[in-house]
Amino acid sequence: MILSVDNIKFSYKSREVLKGVTFKVKRGEVASILGENGSGKSTLLKCINKILKPKIGSIFIEKYNINELNSKELSKKIAYVPQKSNANYITVFDAVLLGRKPYIKFDVSDEDIKVVEEVLKLMELEDIAFRYINELSGGELQRVVIARALAQEPRVLLLDEPTNNLDLRYQLKILKLIREITKIKNIATIMVMHDINLALRFSDKFLFMKDGIIYYEGEKNSITPEIIEEVYGIKVYIGYYNNTPVVIPI
Numbered sequence: 449m450i451l452s453v454d455n456i457k458f459s460y461k462s463r464e465v466l467k468g469v470t471f472k473v474k475r476g477e478v479a480s481i482l483g484e485n486g487s488g489k490s491t492l493l494k495c496i497n498k499i500l501k502p503k504i505g506s507i508f509i510e511k512y513n514i515n516e517l518n519s520k521e522l523s524k525k526i527a528y529v530p531q532k533s534n535a536n537y538i539t540v541f542d543a544v545l546l547g548r549k550p551y552i553k554f555d556v557s558d559e560d561i562k563v564v565e566e567v568l569k570l571m572e573l574e575d576i577a578f579r580y581i582n583e584l585s586g587g588e589l590q591r592v593v594i595a596r597a598l599a600q601e602p603r604v605l606l607l608d609e610p611t612n613n614l615d616l617r618y619q620l621k622i623l624k625l626i627r628e629i630t631k632i633k634n635i636a637t638i639m640v641m642h643d644i645n646l647a648l649r650f651s652d653k654f655l656f657m658k659d660g661i662i663y664y665e666g667e668k669n670s671i672t673p674e675i676i677e678e679v680y681g682i683k684v685y686i687g688y689y690n691n692t693p694v695v696i697p698i
């Protein structure tokens with residue numbers, strides 16, 4: 449097991465948003481977190497990344513309790529792509545190089561540059577490597593932020609709506625790439641997704657959140673119209689294309 453989340457409870461002031469969340473993700477696995485707006489998905493990712501501190505429960509990455517890792521150690525283990533990113537006045541290259549920060553001792557090494565160049569290529573960012581990120585389109589910026597997370601070479605990759613702002617070609621390309629990297633590097637990816645069909649196509653495991661708990665957890669062929677109906681309150685038909693379920697609202 450690479451990530452174990454055990455009975456996490458979190459409240460914003462007096463309002464409890466996570467009411468006991470428990471799940472595990474294995475090496476090489478892509479898990480999608482789905483569920484209605486406000487059900488606690490982003491809050492859960494922020495707890496795993498220690499941006500928020502749950503009042504109860506524990507989170508382990510490999511054998512480490514995240515509470516016992518300092519921020520540098522944590523950044524080698526977890527990379528996080530938030531739902532919205534801010535663009536500073538730095539170049540694409542430097543923004544991706546920031547992902548290497550946990551590894552840089554005194555100066556940037558050849559290895560750091562090599563990793564950044566590889567990631568820029570993978571994300572098709574080479575041509576805009578020296579543009580300033582505050583001048584990029586929403587989709588270009590999203591690719592830069594994902595590139596920075598990959599340059600971090602984490603054991604667990606957390607993505608909050610990674611396809612935000614991406615056009616159809618990049619939605620497919622980036623999710624395929626993330627899936628491949630997860631398998632090749634034997635890491636775990638946990639992503640919050642709203643597009644259930646993209647999630648079904650590119651993930652191994654599904655966590656449906658409702659009212660601050662994981663209402664249903666399972667593999668793709670176990671998902672029924674009844675589960676979707678309970679989670680989202682809509683009627684759906686589930687067909688199949690290339691052995692992958694396709695959810696059609698009716």
Ligand SMILES: Nc1ncnc2c1ncn2[C@@H]1O[C@H](COP(=O)(O)OP(=O)(O)OP(=O)(O)O)[C@@H](O)[C@H]1O
Nearest residue numbers: 460461465483484485486487488489490491492640
């Ligand atoms: N900083 C905050 N202070 C107070 N309440 C918050 C804060 N951030 C989120 N909330 C509330 O916590 C609940 C869960 O929010 P969260 O962002 O985790 O939901 P989500 O499932 O990711 O939603 P969405 O699908 O809309 O992105 C919501 O009701 C939200 O209004």
